Amino acid sequence: FDLQFQPSLDGIESGNAEAIGGRARQLIADGECDIVLYFPADFSERLEEFRTTLKERADGETAKDDVAQPPRVPAPLLYYNLASEKSQLAYVRMVDLLERWRGAIQRENVELVAPIPEVADDPFEIDTRDLADKEHRDAAIWSKIFPLLLLIWSLTGAFYPAIDLCAGEKERGTLETLLISPAERSEIVWGKLFTVMLFSVVGCLLNILSMCAAGYFIISQLPQIGPPPMISLLWLSIALLPVSALFSALCLALAAFARSSKEGH
Numbered sequence: 001f002d003l004q005f006q007p008s009l010d011g012i013e014s015g016n017a018e019a020i021g022g023r024a025r026q027l028i029a030d031g032e033c034d035i036v037l038y039f040p041a042d043f044s045e046r047l048e049e050f051r052t053t054l055k056e057r058a059d060g061e062t063a064k065d066d067v068a069q070p071p072r073v074p075a076p077l078l079y080y081n082l083a084s085e086k087s088q089l090a091y092v093r094m095v096d097l098l099e100r101w102r103g104a105i106q107r108e109n110v111e112l113v114a115p116i117p118e119v120a121d122d123p124f125e126i127d128t129r130d131l132a133d134k135e136h137r138d139a140a141i142w143s144k145i146f147p148l149l150l151l152i153w154s155l156t157g158a159f160y161p162a163i164d165l166c167a168g169e170k171e172r173g174t175l176e177t178l179l180i181s182p183a184e185r186s187e188i189v190w191g192k193l194f195t196v197m198l199f200s201v202v203g204c205l206l207n208i209l210s211m212c213a214a215g216y217f218i219i220s221q222l223p224q225i226g227p228p229p230m231i232s233l234l235w236l237s238i239a240l241l242p243v244s245a246l247f248s249a250l251c252l253a254l255a256a257f258a259r260s261s262k263e264g265h
Helices: 019-029 043-059 087-112 135-171 175-179 185-220 228-253
Strands: 036-038 077-082 125-128
Touching: 019 036, 019 077, 036 175, 077 087, 135 175, 135 185, 135 228, 175 185, 185 228
Parallel strands: 077 125
Antiparallel strands: 036 077
C-alpha cells in the first residue's frame, strides 16, 4: 500500500493528542489516506536511550540500583476508521507490520542483555484509535446484513407466487379462462408481474420488520452494536423495488415453462 510521510503534520505541536487526532480524522475523512500512524517527536531518541540503558546494564557500567528498569518508549498512535473497509484493511496490514518490527527489536534486546529486564521484550505498545462515530459504526455493520437479507427474502417472496400464477393455473385449468378474456396478452403478463412484485416487496418488508422486532432483545444485550438507523429502512425500501422487479421477472419467466407446480419447484 502507498505511504505518505508528513514529518510535521502541518505544524501541529508534538504531544498535542487532541490536535493530532483532529488532523488524522480530517485526513481520513477527506480520503487523503486510510490510516494515520503518528510517532512522537522523540521516539527514535527514546528508543535509542532504551537500547543504551539495556547495554549499560548488561556491561555493568550502571549500578542496578540507579536504573531499576529501562525507560519505556512512548507508544506510536495508529488512527483508523472502523466504518471504512479500506481503512480496516490498511489497519490490519499496518498492525502486522508494526508487530513484526517490534518483534525484531525484541530479538535484538535479548542479545543485548542477560538476565532480561521485565520490559526488555516489550519496549513500546501500539495505541490504536477508532475515529468512526458510533452511528457510522453501527451503519457499517448493518450495511453488510440488510443487503443480504433483501436479496434472499425478495427472491423467496417472488418464487412461490410466480409458480402459482403460472404452473398453478395450468394445473387448475384457469389459464385458458384468462387467455380467452378480452384482456390483451401484455396486460395479463403485466398483471401477473405486478402481483408477484407485490408479494415480493411486502414479504421482504414484513420479514425485515419482524427480524428487527425479534432482534431488539438481542441487540439490547450487545452494547457494542446499536439499532439500525431508521433512515436505512427508507433507503432499503427504495432499493427493494428494482431488486423485486428483477427477481419477479426471472421467476415468472422460468415458471412459465413449468407444466405443474411440482415441476416448477
